[in-house]
Amino acid sequence: MSAMPLPVAACGIDFGTSNSTAGWSRPGQRALLPLEDDKLTLPSVIFFHAEDAHVSYGRAALADYLDGHEGRLMRSLKSLLGTSMMDEHTEVAGRAVPFQDLLAQFIGELKRRAERAAGREFTRAVLGRPVFFVDDDASADQRAQDTLEEIARKTGLRDIAFQYEPIAAAFDYESQISREELVLVVDIGGGTSDFTLIRVGPERAGRAERRDDILASGGVHIGGTDFDKALSLASMMPMLGLGSLLKSGREMPSSPYFNLATWHTINQAYTRKAWAQLAELHRDAADKPKLERLQSLVRERAGHWLALQVEEAKISLSGASVAHIDIGRIAAGETVTLHRAELDRAIDALVTSVEQTVSRLLVDAGITASAIDTVFFTGGSSGVPLLRERVLALTPQARCVEGDLFGSIGAGLALDAQRKFS
Structure with missing residues (x-):
């Protein structure tokens, strides 16, 4: 009988757009480490x-933000990788x-919490990455990975390897099965869709070495935050003008609304210049009550609050046909009712792009759909009904098979770290 492999001082880190995890592979124990109280995920905030x-x-x-503390909230920082904003x-x-x-500050905190939970220091890690940080630009994509590696080294990691996130999810699924399968991994995260x-x-x-087992990988820069943005622009921003x-x-300029509907640009709506432009638009507006709602939102710095309401409505509509958003914070006594059909219309073009990416993947691999044994869904946005229906069709x-929507990648990265650094 072969001896059980000893755990190595290497971890897997899934720095996600919306949520992050860290894992350490040990015989007989779950890989994911608790990062916030007993929670295995740490929202990337x-x-x-x-x-x-x-x-x-x-x-x-x-x-702290929702309780009204004064300060600056930042979320979806991973979305900046591969953009000019990183400089x-x-x-x-x-x-x-x-x-x-x-x-570096967030990833460093993620690493410290993982080390505290594991009771040891980690200097080696496998980091997850999307198949494409940047679509259709190989040099920009490589710069994004290089930037992430440089940032990770600032946190004390010395030996760093990368793994595509859907491949890591496949490793997690593999640890649970008893026979060979051909699997299509569908990972719909906060910022990207990867396959x-x-x-x-x-x-x-x-x-x-698993290179020969991988028939094809692909991805597109569309994820849950894009669904949030599309739903916000379709259902909430018209109420603000x-x-x-x-x-x-x-027509009213759209830039203030796009900033408020996009997580990593919300703070741009709070600058003095943006406020002055908003005052000018209010003077010229034909429908002043809508602009007054917008002014109230910006004055209260409630853009992140509204984005959270939209995100929660999207999540609710994944399991129900109707969701309600209380917008009393910016419009006293008002509630917005959203229907599943509105979400479907808002994200239809995005889901079509995801569907086309999967279709190209099968063609590139030279595999017919009938040869696939299992479709393994992971990532927090893979539960969106329209997307799942289109992929399964x-x-x-x-x-x-539905994996751990928030944990499969981190667990798979921990397994990969065990293999790579043992």
Whole structure:
């Protein structure tokens, strides 16, 4: 009988757009480490308090913001990788801070919490990455990975490897099965949709090199935050004036609404310049009550609050036909009712792009849909009904398996770290 492999001082880190995890592979124990109380996920959120130097993370950060503490909330920082903003600064507590330092601060906290839970230091790690940080630009995609590696080294990690997130999810699924399968992994995260067609099975699991098992990988820069944005623009922003007219007959400029509907640009709506432009638009607006709602939202710095309401409505509509949003914070006594059909219409074009990406993946692999044994769904947004229906329609004979929507990637990265660094 072969001896059980000893745990190595290497972890798997899934730095996600919306949620992050860290895992450490040990015989007979779950891989994921508790990061916030007993929770295995840490929402990828930072809140910088204005009154003092205190910084909060994850659910605590969201709670501090929603409780009305003065400060700066930042979320979806991963979405900046591969963009020009990664070379820029932003104002935090009255000083200019590079975005790279903000990512290093969050990943460093994630690493510290993992080490505290494991009772040991980690200097080696496998980091998850999307199949494409940047669509259709290989050099920009490589720069994004290089930037993430540089940031990870600032946190004390010395030996770093990368693994595609859907492949990591496949490794987690592989640890749960007893026979060989051809699996299509569908990973719909906060910022990207990633896919891998891979052969998995108990006899393959111990191999150090898995390149020959991977038939194809692909992805597109569409994820749950894009669904949130589309739903917000379709259902909420018109209440604040999007699509309304100025007295001249021209349509209201859309940039303030797009900033407020996009997680990592919400803070741009709070600048002095943006406020001055908003006052000018209010003077020229034909429908002033809608602009007054928008002014109230910006004055209260409630953009993140509204984005959270939209996100929660999207999640609710994944399991119900109707969701309600209480917008009393910016419009006293008002509630917005949303229907599943509205979500479907809002995200239809995005889901079509995801569907087309999966179709191309099967063509590139030279595999017919009937050859696929299992479609394995992971990622927090893979439960969106329209998306799941469209993907499963491409593989009607395959078995549908739902993994740990927030934990499969982190657990798979921990398994990969065990293999790579043992």
